[in-house]
Amino acid sequence: MSLFGASIRRKEDPRLLQGNGRYLSDIKLHGMVHAVFVRSPHAHALIRGIDSSAAAADPRVVCVLTPDDLPVGLPPLPCIDAEETTKPFNQPILATDKVRFVGEPVALVVVEGDRYIAEDIAGLVDVDYEPLPAVSTAEAAVAPDAPLVHFDSNVVDVLEYSVGDASSALAAAPHTLSERFITQRYAGTPLETRGVIVEWDEPRRGLTMWSSTQVPHSLKATLVGYLGLPENAVRVIAPDVGGAFGVKLQPYPEEIVLGLAAEQVGRPIKWVEDRYEHFLASTHGREQYHDVEVGYDDDGRILAIHDHAVTNTGAYLQRLTLVEPFIGVSMLSGPYVIEHQQLVSTVVMTNTTPLNPFRGVGHVQAAFTMERIVDLVAAAVGVDPGEVRKRNMFSKDVFPLHRGIGNVLAGEIIYDSGDYQECLRRAMAAAEWDDFRREQESARAEGRYKGIGIGFFVEETGLGPYESGRVRVEPSGQVIVFTGACSSGQGHDTVLAQITADELGVEFDDIVVVHGDTDLVASGVGTYASRSAPIGGTAVRHAAGSIKEQAIRIAAEMLEASPQDIELIGGEVRVKGSPGSSVSLAQVAGRVAPGQPLPAGVDEYTLDATDVYHPPTNTFSYGCHVATVEVDIDSGVVTLLRHVVVNDSGTLINPLLVDGQVQGGVALGIGGALLEEIVYGDDGQPLNANFMDYLVPAIGNMPEMVVEHMIVPTPLNADGMKGAGEGGAVGAPAAIANAVADAVLPFGAKITETPLGPETVYRALQDVS
């Protein structure tokens, strides 16, 4: 039986669950010294001077680096999806003359000892700040007399897309409605914060950097660029990574500064971000509101939409700042046929921590906004929300569907495959929609308010540009797989081994997967955007396929048969139809081991193949969440009852792992729907930068969950895989918000924002006039 598609347990778990993982913090090198960053306590201030003499005089200090100590002309942090119109509001590696958010790094302190001492000494670095008025919300930032975060204006870009003629269609529509929908700022908050160890490697005249990152190759390229070192002088290693969610998908200023300090310090330097720093200095996501007007007819068909989204992207452009504003509007219509769309996305800078994509980027806001609208339309025309969705959805024979919208980074949006109506039908059935309606009715009679809500989403996954996969068969027949995708806990080792085992018929346990080391893996992009299975997995599939071809060629000589007559099954290479005539894969590998003449037609002493897979376009996963809730009308407290997901990520390599991805995503979505919010005061001071006040969902917040899979394989890659890592987070807030809105429908309360904490729901109930 093939392992491909089987719910087998994870290869990595015995090691990780027994405490034998090797996370950044576990690494201790001889002679290691410790670093902390001096960070801005102000949201906005001029730096008049930095006096580090008291710190530098402490005998425990190894070095202090201020902006003046950095090489002159160091370019700021790049933004790779900037458009021509995007203003160059990029982040300097250390703040030079001005700080623009609380937590911005200003100086580096390296000490002998430990983090405790480093913090004491960081307190001795005297930065002379002249505070400036700050701005923390997008609305305040676009006011005429708002303080300027940079120069010119706080609007860093306005993106515009349109299909059809929305203005005319809105004017002609039988009905219209307008509303503002607000998604708050929240963050990935991985259990393991960021962390870096850098060691100068004198013989190599270069360095090794261990970093808890999703993108070791991109970090290597960044260090090569900033440090002016040759490529072969920089090695980046991502050890076990304890969660990332997008928060670790870019090289950060801290990594560059530590890289710059490495040679001078000459000893390994360790910096581990603490949770407070993490809230301040690791990127956030989401904060975006949508002002929407839709036109619809008596049947609830949505004819046209005009959306103006505004994203508070924080103080600086980051590597992928424009993804949130782009996806937020471009994926708004999701599964629905809306012929006329006018989409405007304004990107605004404030004195807050910068935004960069994290799990579900843009899609969360798009789904929340669109799904709330559909429910409002349904209520307005008096048709069941499920039925209104069906009327508006694309049918299953429209694929490939060109949406006529795209951007620099992701190309045109072309939906590849799916059956949205069936997904909706299955999710409503699994949620026992009609039974719940009856239950809701009888509960209402007792003064209890239950609600049910749908959150349908379509999600761009499997982003390019490429990923590498390499498979090598040792003379023993054991296999090593190298991947450029870099695990942050998802289970790469397991699924890539499943693909390889399937292709080569070797034992799962005979496969080792290597990732996260730029000396061992020549090229790679990393893990984000639900790309590792569809792109990384496909590269491995192709590489293993090449091994198979090579093996057949070698075996043909060994078995004195023609290659066409040879097949590879169950780790045996054999002549078709004569099972007695076979050699094992190990024998084949042994046949090309060095020290002997090569078989005819074979020119390498190795059984080794690499593929760098460039997908033609991206894959589009989708799913339908149905949440049921009960709302305590007196207090506004929302209790989740049940959460159903029917998800299509195409072919499943390992359903158990995809279930886990969906469940974890739903947990994050629950956080976004009910709990999580990074709060700033008007002065730009963070108000809840700790896990006591920033509320991530705990086990007690999780309802009963049902996860089912629809499998419509994508035609875009060999195995038909679409991304699976984010959909759970995308559909949940929309479904939960709709369920809450449904519960409070008898009171006419408007639900237009997340998180739906008790006071927010209570106020919505009070605001009904």
Added chain:
Amino acid sequence: MKPPDFDYVAPTSVDDAIKALGSDAEAKVLAGGQSLIPLLAFRLAGPSLLVDLARVDGLDHITDEGDRLVIGAMTRQRRAERDPVVAERCPLLVESLRHVGHPQIRSRGTIGGSVAHADPAAELPAVVLALGGRVHVTGHSGDRTIEAEDLFQGFLSTSIEDGEILTAVEVPASGPRTGWSVVEIARRPGDYALCGALCQLQLDDAGAVVDAHLALIGVGDRPMRAHAVEAAVLGGASPVEAATLAPDGLSPGSDVHASSDYRLHLATVTSRRALTQALESAA
């Protein structure tokens, strides 16, 4: 998030602990550390000396004194929660303990530490206040007893003096036909409540309320006893009527979790529910 430098001692007797405290004006007592250690990590507190009570003899006990229950300051919250004597003598305390953080926290956190810390949203100070309990403290000038109503002075502030140690917490044992209830509105299970009501009622044979205790948490700078509500209940008011008096005299603050107005509203909601449930459990 690392504490600044401090010294540490772990005396084994109350006397030695008092001496150690007296030796340094910036000394602080360490009990379970569940509140103090985070304060140190954020450098919101910077004592030069920590006097750890973990090894001090005689502070870890649960003593049934008939009409009173006395609990040693260093008794872990988890132990009290599972103790049959506490369950019988002060079921409100057990119910309250179940709302304190999570089992891991309660396994380290102490009864005395919670009361001495005096967080306005904490359950244990409110239990002591509601029931009209008291605490025993010892200092270099001897022992004294502080009534609960005199204990809580403001935000994280009590009338325990520097150099004094809280040695035991005392609450009256509950009588027959007693009902109790703890009702909280919190963002997540185990979080400090946005607002909570802790209630204990006693009925006579005819079913009339003869003894009423209600304290509110999260609605001020300290736990608040709802005297007006108690009086109304004793006067025969229904929970719905009585609870409307709960916001009287309260002026809670606003923070990232809830506004002052909303907390006042919750004072009514939680009081009503707590009174109703306590009545039901007494009947």
